[in-house]
Amino acid sequence: xxxxxxxxxxxxxxxxxxxxxxxxxxxxxxxxxxxxxxxxxxxxxxxxxxxxxxxxxxxxxxxxxxxxxxxxxxxxxxxxxxxxxxxxxxxxxxxxxxxxxxxxxxxxxxxxxxxxxxxxxxxxxxxxxxx
Numbered sequence: 856x857x858x859x860x861x862x863x864x865x866x867x868x869x870x871x872x873x874x875x876x877x878x879x880x881x882x883x884x885x886x887x888x889x890x891x892x893x894x895x896x897x898x899x900x901x902x903x904x905x906x907x908x909x910x911x912x913x914x915x916x917x918x919x920x921x922x923x924x925x926x927x928x929x930x931x932x933x934x935x936x937x938x939x940x941x942x943x944x945x946x947x948x949x950x951x952x953x954x955x956x957x958x959x960x961x962x963x964x965x966x967x968x969x970x971x972x973x974x975x976x977x978x979x980x981x982x983x984x985x986x
Contacts (some may be wrong), residue, residue, distance in 0.1 A: 856926035856974065856981060859917045860888040860896060860904070866932035867892055871899040873930075873966060878902060880974045887920065889913030914948060921951035927981040928973065929959045930966045956984065 860868035860936030874881060874896045881902055888896055897904050898963065907913035920926050923964065929952055952959040958978065960966035972978055 856884045856972075856978060857886050857920075857925060858886050859926050859929045859931075860886060860892060861917065861930070862889075862892045862913060862932040863934035863937070865934040865937060867895050869963065870930075871895045873932075873963065874900050874902065877967075877970050878977070880970055884973075887917060887926070889917070899977065902907050915944055918948040918951055920922065921948060921955060922958070924955040924985060926952075926955075926957050927978060927985075928969060929957055931961050932963070932966070934963050957981075983985070 860870060860874070870892055874948040881900075883977050884903060886904045887893075888904050888906055890906050890913050893906035896902060897906075898918070908915040917926070917929070921929065929948065931945070931948070949959060951957070958969050960969050969978075
């Protein structure tokens with residue numbers, strides 16, 4: 856499965872910790888991330904991550920992948936308190952995920968539920984709708 860990982864600055868350490876905790880699951884999938892987040896994940900875990908541009912440009916690149924239904928799961932640890940300038944890009948990504956039924960987590964609790972579901976095979980239906 857294709858998994859996108861994005862984190863605002865104040866959530867990057869949380870994303871790295873999440874990827875360390877779930878490395879055994881994530882290593883079996885194709886990972887994509889915005890530039891800085893991807894670099895932190897690689898450094899913390901050694902996982903292979905395709906890195907897009909950093910920041911808003913990377914979010915837009917990931918949103919384009921979602922628009923073409925090329926992603927199966929998006930985990931975006933956002934900082935809703937300090938992140939106001941990129942809200943339109945977040946809404947664009949969320950819209951594309953909704954259109955293509957791509958599961959989208961914005962916090963640790965939801966991300967953990969989805970990653971455990973991925974491990975159990977609960978997201979295998981994604982393979983059927985992409986054909």
